[in-house]
Amino acid sequence: MRTKSTHEWRAGAASADAPGASALTPGETPGAGPLESHESRVFLGVPVHRIVSLLWAAPFLLFLVYPMAEGFQSPPSTRVAAIIALSVALSGVYIVIWLVNDATPVSQRLTTTLVVWLALLLGLQVALTALIDHGGGWGGVYTLCYVASPVVFLLPRRTLFPGLGVLLAIAIVETLVWPQEGLVPLGVVTVTTIFSMTGRQASDRQRMREVEAQQALALSQERERTRISADLHDILGQSLTGISVKLDLTGRLLDAGRVEEARAQIDEVTDLTRTALADVRAVVAANRTLLPATEIDSARTLLGAAGVRLEVIRQGEPAPGTPSTLVAHVIREATTNALKHASPSLVLVTLRPNGVRVVNDGVGRGRLSDVLSPRRPASEFAASGSGLAGLADRVAGRGRLTWGPEGDSWVLDLVLDG
Incomplete structure (x- = not known):
């Protein structure tokens, strides 16, 4: 029911x-201030939209299975401990990079923060891959997916394709340096990049639609302001010109001692001002409709x-x-x-x-x-x-x-x- x-x-x-x-009011709730937009809200000091981006990217943490499995299946040693430590460090940096950078950024400026974290992420990935594959293991190249996703989503659009070129070159070099990996990891990294690019393009299209809607609204508001200005100019321009002329004539009549004629002009000025005021009120009322x-x-x-x-x-x-x-x-x-x-x-x-x-x-x-x-x-x-x-x-x-x-x-x- x-x-x-x-x-x-x-x-x-x-x-x-x-x-x-x-x-x-439309933007408030009882006992609370104006509600903030999705991109301006924060949770534990982190913008909510960055947390959402991290949640989208979190499934890539599954690729840790390969280096972790390599470590746990090997006899205890310094190398195994290093593999596990680097895997944990890589996952930590991967999480942080999403929390300190905006996904699909509007700005075309490449920030120092992003460069530093990407370099750190890539350094850990190369070190982990070298440690795994140098000892005869395999699966290190898979971790390049940790770099592919941030490159696609965090780089400004003007640096995106150069970044993808560098990523592809690194993937090819790692595949050639450690041939025991085969071509499967390279294929996985490529597919990951393609799926990420699909998501990036969808996000960019959505942002473009929002921008176009905002531009259309701004243009509509500008046209409305222009129309109102024209209405006020048409109404007040003629009235104020008439008032100015009649007041000038009134002064001349007073100087000539023609008081009654001057009084008649003042009466006409009063009528003009009342008419102008009524016209302005009509414009305001029309624009409130x-x-x-x-x-x-x-x-x-x-x-x-x-x-x-x-x-x-x-x-x-x-x-x-x-x-x-x-x-x-x-x-x-x-x-x-x-x-x-x-x-x-x-x-x-x-x-x-x-x-x-x-x-x-x-x-x-x-x-x-x-x-x-x-x-x-x-x-x-x-x-x-x-x-x-x-x-x-x-x-x-x-x-x-x-x-x-x-x-x-x-x-x-x-x-x-x-």
Whole structure:
């Protein structure tokens, strides 16, 4: 059985329930500051995105099986102890290199940190391979996979292919120097590199899509600023020119002692200023107006950049004016909350003549179930401002706004009166 729990807001409820409560803004949670982006969050002093990269690269630690097996199958000796020690050191450096460098870096600058750690990693790999193969063993060349993965993912793109060339040369040299290894290790290193390159290219494409989305948004904002500037210039330019001319004429009339005519000019200047003020207010009001179609397009761009699917069901369109603007505000707020407080895979927008319903499936994977739990007192959400509380203030007297979890989903629903 599906249960439904929501916060409900009726006209005046926000101010009546808790006039002193603090507002919940789109980027905040009660008792917490603004939520940080994935790339800016840290865990134990390490950026989270680096930990994620390490988890992706961790399976390559399986290649330690070869040198460790070589060591444990041999009689105890200094050489065996050295093999085990170098294997442990190699795995340690391999882990650290992911934690101190960014994977698929945006910057094209080759950092000293990366060069030092790659050199250390390669040095340990060569030493371990020499120690294993010089004593008649085999499997050392396999450990070159430890170098291949960081080279592919950590090098800036402009140095990636030169780095791959050096890696290939080292693999060939090691295969020739220790022929007992055969060609299988070289093939394994090659396949590892190819799979890593596939992952790198996918990551680069995703980053490019995000950059293109950001550029499109910036271009749209710039066009909007240009349009607003043009509107203000057209409105104020003519009005201010007229005011300037009439004030100059007023001064001349006063100098000539023609007071009544000067007074008439002042009255006209007053009318011009009132008209200009009304025009400016109209421009501001027009730019405050949001449209559902525009907000849906914006949501599709933002959600798409985050890998979230957006589906829209149109059961009708809200009336122009205030109903349409309120629906657009709900779509914007629901999109913002889904991206900042949850980890949805799908956002479903149902557009109706009397409102809108926005559902996302991220309640079980994000923080919405905790942040906006119906178990919290309504007073924590009931203040004027932005976010859900501010949205409730906008809706007050015009309909009902509800939000909260429904089963495994989280719902923001607007039903307009009449």
